[in-house]
Amino acid sequence: MEQNYQPEYYYRVDSYIGIREICKDELFRAARWQNGGRCWRHASLIAASNTLQPHEAIYRISFWKNEDDARKDLSARNCNEPHVMLRIKRDAVIEALHGWEFEEDDFLPGRAALIWCRTIKAGERFCDDGIPFSAFEVWEAGTWRPWFSADAVQPDRVRLARSGWLPIYLHEDRGVVLVHWYAVASSGATGKIWILLTTDERSPTNLGNNEYAIYQVANFLLSGPLKLVTGYVVGVLPIHVSSDNIWTEQYSVAVAEQPARSLTDRIFRRAGAPSRWEVKKEWVMRNREEHDLIVRSGLRGARPEAKDSAWLPKSF
Structure with a gap:
C-alpha cells in the first residue's frame, strides 16, 4: 500500500x-x-x-x-x-x-x-x-x-470518441467549429432517430439558436453516414454542457417533398445549401425522454466535469 x-x-x-x-x-x-x-x-x-x-x-x-x-x-x-x-x-x-x-x-x-x-x-x-x-x-x-x-x-476528441461520438467540422464566421455527433433511437412515443450534437470544448462557439448550422449537420449526415435512415423522421438535439447545467434544443428534420417557402429556407438557398431537408425547431420530447437519450449516448461519462445535479432530468 x-x-x-x-x-x-x-x-x-x-x-x-x-x-x-x-x-x-x-x-x-x-x-x-x-x-x-x-x-x-x-x-x-x-x-x-x-x-x-x-x-x-x-x-x-x-x-x-x-x-x-x-x-x-x-x-x-x-x-x-x-x-x-x-x-x-x-x-x-x-x-x-x-x-x-x-x-x-x-x-x-x-x-x-x-x-x-x-x-x-x-x-x-x-x-x-x-x-x-x-x-x-x-x-x-x-x-x-x-x-x-x-x-x-484528454481532449474532447479523445474522450468523446471513446463513448462512440464522431466528429464533424462546420465552417462558421468565427472559424471552423468541431462538432461531435451521436445517433440514437428514441425509446419514447415519438418514434424518432435522434442525432445528438455537442460542440468541442475548444470550439469558438456553440450551436445555440444556430438553425443553419443544424441544417448543415443534418444535410451532411443524412446524405452520407446516416443515409439509410432518411426514410424516418429524424430529430436533432444540440447539447451544451457546463459545470452547473445541461442546455438543449430540439429540432425535427424531414425530407422536403415540395420546395419550402419559409424565410429560413430562402436564406439557406441563397447561402448555397441544398434544399432537400427541412429543419424546424420544435419540442416533441418530454424531459425524461430527452434525459434517456443523453444517458444512452455516454455523454456523461465523457464529460465528468459537470456536477451530478446538472445531469438530473429536472435540469433540462
Missing part, C-alpha cells in the same frame, strides 16, 4: 472544470493575488502589497504537504462538484519556480506550502512563469497516472 506521507511530493486539489481550463494553456501557472475580495489574506503577501508598484503584481500558488490532507480536501470538495487530486515532486516545483518565496501557509501551518513572487505584472489572472504539465501526476482509478496519460486532461 502506498504511503500517504511522502515528503518529496506536493499535492493539489483542483476542480475538474478548472483542470479542463488549465489544459488549454502551456504551463500550470500561479494565479494573481490581490489584497481584498475573496483572496486569502496571507501576512507576507499583505506586507509585500503595501509597497507594490503600479506595474507590479503578486502571484501565488499553494500545495498540500501530505497526501492525507489532500485526500480529505478532495473528499470535502467532491460533495459540491467533481475535483481532481494532483501530486508533483517538490524538486520540480523548486526548479520551475526558481527565485520564488517558499513559505509555510500561515492559515495551515505544517500542512500546506505557500509559494509566491512579486514581479512585473503579466496579466489580470495568471503569471508568465509556470510549471510544466509533465511534472504532475493525477490520481485516477486508484493509481497515480502521468499527466498526459490521465483521462482528466
Whole structure:
C-alpha cells in the first residue's frame, strides 16, 4: 500500500472544470493575488502589497504537504462538484519556480506550502512563469497516472470518441467549429432517430439558436453516414454542457417533398445549401425522454466535469 506521507511530493486539489481550463494553456501557472475580495489574506503577501508598484503584481500558488490532507480536501470538495487530486515532486516545483518565496501557509501551518513572487505584472489572472504539465501526476482509478496519460486532461476528441461520438467540422464566421455527433433511437412515443450534437470544448462557439448550422449537420449526415435512415423522421438535439447545467434544443428534420417557402429556407438557398431537408425547431420530447437519450449516448461519462445535479432530468 502506498504511503500517504511522502515528503518529496506536493499535492493539489483542483476542480475538474478548472483542470479542463488549465489544459488549454502551456504551463500550470500561479494565479494573481490581490489584497481584498475573496483572496486569502496571507501576512507576507499583505506586507509585500503595501509597497507594490503600479506595474507590479503578486502571484501565488499553494500545495498540500501530505497526501492525507489532500485526500480529505478532495473528499470535502467532491460533495459540491467533481475535483481532481494532483501530486508533483517538490524538486520540480523548486526548479520551475526558481527565485520564488517558499513559505509555510500561515492559515495551515505544517500542512500546506505557500509559494509566491512579486514581479512585473503579466496579466489580470495568471503569471508568465509556470510549471510544466509533465511534472504532475493525477490520481485516477486508484493509481497515480502521468499527466498526459490521465483521462482528466484528454481532449474532447479523445474522450468523446471513446463513448462512440464522431466528429464533424462546420465552417462558421468565427472559424471552423468541431462538432461531435451521436445517433440514437428514441425509446419514447415519438418514434424518432435522434442525432445528438455537442460542440468541442475548444470550439469558438456553440450551436445555440444556430438553425443553419443544424441544417448543415443534418444535410451532411443524412446524405452520407446516416443515409439509410432518411426514410424516418429524424430529430436533432444540440447539447451544451457546463459545470452547473445541461442546455438543449430540439429540432425535427424531414425530407422536403415540395420546395419550402419559409424565410429560413430562402436564406439557406441563397447561402448555397441544398434544399432537400427541412429543419424546424420544435419540442416533441418530454424531459425524461430527452434525459434517456443523453444517458444512452455516454455523454456523461465523457464529460465528468459537470456536477451530478446538472445531469438530473429536472435540469433540462
